[in-house]
Amino acid sequence: MPYLPCDLALSEFWLVIFYFHCVLFPVFPIFVDLRFSDVNNGSLDPSSPRGVLDSCFRGSESEASFKENTTQSESPSKSRALTNWSRFFKLWKKKSTKHLRTFHPLAMPKLSREKSRSTREDPDLTHIYNYRSSLKEFTLSELQTATKNFSSENLIGKGGYAEVYKGCLQDGTLVAVKRLTKGTVDEKTCGFLCEIGIIAYVDHPNTAKLVGCDSDGIHLVFQLSPLGSLASILHGSKDKPDWSKRYRIALGTANGLTYLHEGCQKRIIHRDIKADNILLTEDYEPQICDFGLAKWLPRQWTHHNVSKFEGTFGYFAPEYFMHGIVDEKTDVYSFGVLLLELITGRRAVDHLQQSVVIWAKPLLDSNDIRELVDPSLGDNYDAEEIDRAVLTASLCIEQSPILRPKMSQVVILLRGDEDNAQSVKESQKQTHRRTYSEELFDAQEYNSTRYLSDISRFKEIALGS
Numbered sequence: 107m108p109y110l111p112c113d114l115a116l117s118e119f120w121l122v123i124f125y126f127h128c129v130l131f132p133v134f135p136i137f138v139d140l141r142f143s144d145v146n147n148g149s150l151d152p153s154s155p156r157g158v159l160d161s162c163f164r165g166s167e168s169e170a171s172f173k174e175n176t177t178q179s180e181s182p183s184k185s186r187a188l189t190n191w192s193r194f195f196k197l198w199k200k201k202s203t204k205h206l207r208t209f210h211p212l213a214m215p216k217l218s219r220e221k222s223r224s225t226r227e228d229p230d231l232t233h234i235y236n237y238r239s240s241l242k243e244f245t246l247s248e249l250q251t252a253t254k255n256f257s258s259e260n261l262i263g264k265g266g267y268a269e270v271y272k273g274c275l276q277d278g279t280l281v282a283v284k285r286l287t288k289g290t291v292d293e294k295t296c297g298f299l300c301e302i303g304i305i306a307y308v309d310h311p312n313t314a315k316l317v318g319c320d321s322d323g324i325h326l327v328f329q330l331s332p333l334g335s336l337a338s339i340l341h342g343s344k345d346k347p348d349w350s351k352r353y354r355i356a357l358g359t360a361n362g363l364t365y366l367h368e369g370c371q372k373r374i375i376h377r378d379i380k381a382d383n384i385l386l387t388e389d390y391e392p393q394i395c396d397f398g399l400a401k402w403l404p405r406q407w408t409h410h411n412v413s414k415f416e417g418t419f420g421y422f423a424p425e426y427f428m429h430g431i432v433d434e435k436t437d438v439y440s441f442g443v444l445l446l447e448l449i450t451g452r453r454a455v456d457h458l459q460q461s462v463v464i465w466a467k468p469l470l471d472s473n474d475i476r477e478l479v480d481p482s483l484g485d486n487y488d489a490e491e492i493d494r495a496v497l498t499a500s501l502c503i504e505q506s507p508i509l510r511p512k513m514s515q516v517v518i519l520l521r522g523d524e525d526n527a528q529s530v531k532e533s534q535k536q537t538h539r540r541t542y543s544e545e546l547f548d549a550q551e552y553n554s555t556r557y558l559s560d561i562s563r564f565k566e567i568a569l570g571s
């Protein structure tokens with residue numbers, strides 16, 4: 107999977123976007139909304155663990171919020187989305203009562219600050235241990251013993267920033283030891299603190315379980331996920347999961363994301379939802395991992411602006427790659443791409459660098475379920491679950507964020523939970539709260555053709571194809 111390097115800095119990226127707009131779409135000045143929207147600078151919430159990490163990040167990014175504007179205009183894409191919503195409610199009436207065991211994210215207890223038992227001197231780690239007194243501190247030699255000195259036979263995963271080794275602790279517990287490999291010492295420390303600051307705080311059955319870390323700050327120790335990542339079983343093995351497992355993975359991931367967005371005391375945007383970052387327990391319960399790019403978002407901020415493009419091409423929401431905007435809806439978009447992977451069995455971007463969104467969009471619009479569904483599933487799937495998943499995916503990848511559901515609505519949509527149907531309907535009727543990115547898209551009269559063409563152009567530039 108092509109990974110967009112962090113060194114694709116915003117300045118270079120704007121050159122690319124400038125090229126789009128000057129050469130391809132000269133009539134739309136892209137900066138217009140940035141200048142004319144009511145943008146206020148926010149400040150870091152000192153109570154957030156991100157505040158602890160402030161010094162690492164201050165100056166590299168900016169955050170902004172704006173006054174909400176409730177006016178909106180109809181666009182072809184909005185009416186198509188409304189059709190999707192009404193298709194969904196029709197489908198709902200057909201009734202599906204089959205429910206998988208799920209965890210209600212909002213039912214999870216919220217973490218409270220416990221009195222620090224830590225005597226550690228590092229203030230950042232002490233702060234983190236305040237949240238999770240159960241975290242263990244390992245010595246490097248303990249981790250070396252556990253992983254057979256980080257031998258290649260224990261290497262189970264490699265990402266853009268880290269290598270992950272299988273390990274066995276002295277008490278027999280199997281763990282995954284993530285060793286940060288890329289960057290300078292300062293960058294590694296930053297990455298480590300950023301990830302641990304969030305992963306130590308979250309606690310949900312559908313998020314990865316941190317066991318501890320080392321005192322040098324370059325190793326994170328997680329519970330081992332015996333099946334590895336979703337990417338490895340969906341794309342890397344002949345024994346692909348059947349539909350009921352895929353459905354369980356979709357629902358569990360949606361629950362985990364709902365918890366991050368709506369169930370935690372702080373809003374957490376993951377920013378790198380993809381098949382490689384969904385780990386699986388032996389009963390195919392998904393666990394979201396890799397919080398290296400995750401962000402806290404104070405409640406009063408509508409969005410966050412990034413100055414560096416990080417993440418994985420194929421999962422980027424249009425407002426992210428066009429304007430660097432990050433909010434819950436950028437995660438919803440990535441989840442929609444993940445859902446398409448589960449339905450179609452295709453990669454977000456395949457070896458021919460074809461995007462699953464570009465491939466699936468016409469089929470989603472014509473509701474061509476037969477063509478969409480992974481041929482390897484044959485007819486072995488629950489048609490109602492597939493219908494719900496297809497509709498949910500098409501809503502999640504809407505180009506305009508306002509038309510994408512919130513993650514809690516995604517859970518309701520996927521479950522086909524009749525009891526909550528009314529509340530989703532009601533929330534759809536409510537006045538839409540416009541986000542900054544929606545203003546941008548309306549101003550540009552962004553349409554489906556331009557959306558697909560921008561994705562294609564971006565793909566060409568990012569992947570050099």
Ligand SMILES: Nc1ncnc2c1ncn2[C@@H]1O[C@H](COP(=O)(O)OP(=O)(O)OP(=O)(O)O)[C@@H](O)[C@H]1O
Nearest residue numbers: 263264265266267268270282328330331335382396
């Ligand atoms: N707890 C775990 N159990 C089993 N395998 C794991 C575990 N954690 C990570 N892995 C494997 O290691 C891979 C890389 O891990 P991770 O995504 O955390 O690294 P990263 O360098 O931060 O990746 P990215 O490039 O996406 O930022 C995962 O895709 C997965 O295959």
